Amino acid sequence: MIHKITIPLYHEEVAPRFDMATEVLILILSKGNIIEEEKTIILPRSSADDLCHLMLAEKTNTLICGAIEEEYYQFLKWKKIAVYDSIAGNWSRAFHCWNKNILKSGY
Amino acid sequence: MITLPHPFIKNLLTAPLDFTHLLDEIPMGVLILDTHRRVVFLNRAFEALSGFSPSMAYGIQCYNILRGAACISNCPVLSIKDDNRAVFCETDMINLNRQRIPIRMTTAPILDDNFNITGFIETIGNIRLSQKIDREKSVAYSFANIIGRSPQMEKIFQTLPILAQSDVSILITGETGTGKDLVAEAIHQTSGRESGPFIKINCGALPETLLESEIFGHQKGAFTGAVENKPGRFKLAHNGTIFLTEIGDLPLSLQVKLLTFLDDKIIYPLGSTKGFKANVRIIAATHRNMEQMVALGRFRKDLLFRLNVARIHLPPLREREGDIRLLIDHFFNSYKQQLDKKINGFSKETLMVLLNYKYEGNIRELKNIVEYAINVSTNPTIELHHLPSYLLESSHSIESGQSEIEKQTLKNDNTATAADSLFNPKNNLTTPETWSSIQREIIIEALKIRQQKFWGGEEALYGEK
Structure with missing residues (x-):
């Protein structure tokens, strides 16, 4: 494992709201950014605090999400997690863009 | 790059109506969706609220643009499908600036001649300020969410409602942390522009080139990277209030542009010759001594006169x-x-x-x-x-006696008094009693202050923050 990406989900899409997500996809990447493992975690309730805690426990490197409040954004940045926010659409497309280094917050 | 459709409304009045212009004049956010819940239009008020421009949002699912809590837990569009009646709810949204804003939204279907649904219309109102005020209503000795019962604050509470009802430009001064932002918000909320947008710009937060485009907007192709038209904060604040915080940090070149706007109320986006007449009330705030800045040539005197129609000075807490x-x-x-x-x-x-x-x-x-x-x-x-x-x-x-601040204040007071006495031609300083009352070190300090006043200096300007 060289990199871990967390994507809160809403069906097959990136969840529009970070704090409202109850399903989280964790991608574990190996060398060459190839997906080594994909795991989905179902949370008992939606909570931005719980999600942050989960990411720290999972030692996530990157977060791809929709709308996120400034407070949580700054906290995660401070914890050295790269945050790509305001991302909309299918998660695999978002991952593809990240892999190609063309993913930008707000797109 | 998406080319957006330019719709018209025909057969309503004698000439076709520009749909965009019509909805832009509504002081409430409006979103128009197709039957698949994709955004086909959003007005200027929604752009100000959410941060998304029409070209960014076009064709995207509404829940990715509105980003309301209700969109995910109980989508209003899905709940009106059966009985075709409007749905009303109070929820919150997170905008592009990562701010959570409580909103009141109404979703209604758009029906064709045969009463079939052809789309949806959502109106979104910001209820953040009114919610805040409701919560604070029970607090005595307050105006909106500003609290105080000192004589200085009572005087301000008496003035604020009168100023709020007028449409004059206001300059709020006071040390850092005295509540300049709160006062500006309270003035907007209790004014006739309450239903319009309240747009805040921090003049000290952005570099000069970015600030100009942010405040006045730009035309597509005005500079490298200007791939689409940007309305600018003044246009977004149309029929509302614009709050220029840290106005003392506004670069001189932009002060000229702001001055021109205050004179003719027309904004010219960067690279555009076509102006836009904006109906905006201006509230400015600063912690700097504006008169001193004018004296040092850092702030235009004529702009200060235009902003300083009414001044509210917020006293520091130690004086309340x-x-x-x-x-x-x-x-x-x-x-x-x-x-x-x-x-x-x-x-x-x-x-x-x-x-x-x-x-x-x-x-x-x-x-x-x-x-x-x-x-x-x-x-x-x-x-x-x-x-x-x-x-x-x-x-x-x-x-142990006096605090450091007290000592410093006392020293400053003595120095200031000494400076006044020394340089006041009416004072006769030839008597030994007068000289002995002024300590040597105070005289030196007073001379330093005088020198700074004449030759300028960072300390004189930024001494108090």
Whole structure:
């Protein structure tokens, strides 16, 4: 494992709201950014605090999400997690863009 | 790059109506969706609220643009499908600036001739300010969410509603942490422009080139990277209020542009020759001494005159008699409730320290101290050791006589008086009694101040923050 990406989900899409997500996809990447493992975690309730805690426990490197409040954004940045926010659409497309280094917050 | 359709409404009036222009004049956010819940149109008020431009949002699912809590938990569009009636709800959204905004939204279907659904219309209103005011209504000695019962604040509370009802430009001055932003918001909320947008620009936060495009907007192709038209904050604040905070940091070149706007009320986006007549009320705020900045050539005198139609000076907390106790109680109750702590109050010694401390950061500092103490305290009473340590260090110097600030203030007062006496031609300083009353070091300090006044200097300008 060289990199871990967390994507809160809403069906097959990136969840529009970070704090409202109850399903989280964790991608574990190996060398060459190839997906080594994909795991989905179902949370008992939606909570931005719980999600942050989960990411720290999972030692996530990157977060791809929709709308996120400034407070949580700054906290995660401070914890050295790269945050790509305001991302909309299918998660695999978002991952593809990240892999190609063309993913930008707000797109 | 998406080319957006330019729709018209025909057969309503004699000439076809520009649909975009019609909806842009509505002071409430409007979103128009197709049957698949994809955004086909959004108006200027929604752009101001969400941060998304029409070209960014076109064709995207509405829940990715509105980003409301209700969109995910109970989508209003899906719930109107059967009975074709409008749905109303109160929820919150997170905008592109990562701010959570409470909103009131109404979703209604758009029907064709045969009463079939052809799309949806959503109207979105910002209820953040009205919610805040409702919550604070029960608090005595307050205006909107500003609290105080000192004579200085009472005078301000009497003036604020009158100023709010007028449409004049207002300049708010005061040290950092005195509540300039709150006053600006309260003025907007109690004015006739309440339903319009309240747009805040921090003039000191962005570099000059970016600031110009941010404030006045730009035309597509005006510079490298300008791939689409940007309306600018003034256009977004149309029929509302624009709040220019840290106006003292506005670069001189933009001061000229702002001056032109204040004269003719027309904004010219960067690279455009076509102007836009904006109906905007201006509120500016600064912690700087504007008269001194004008004297040093850092701020245009004519712009100051135009902004300074009405001035509100917020006194520092140390000058507000009796307000420290009121604010301590207010923040204590508010944080106790928020953090769900079972704390009864402060011990006598703690209260003494809090009441005697000179709050250089004003209300912001007091608020942070109370929040810290409540967070740290595990006892039913907040004791001295629950306060931030720097507060206790300062309290020792109070006990030992004068605090550092008091000493400094006394010294400054003496120096200022000496400076006045020295350079006042009416004063006769030839008598030995007069000279002996002024200490040597004070005279040197006074000469330094005089020198700075004439030749300018960073200390003279930025001395007080």
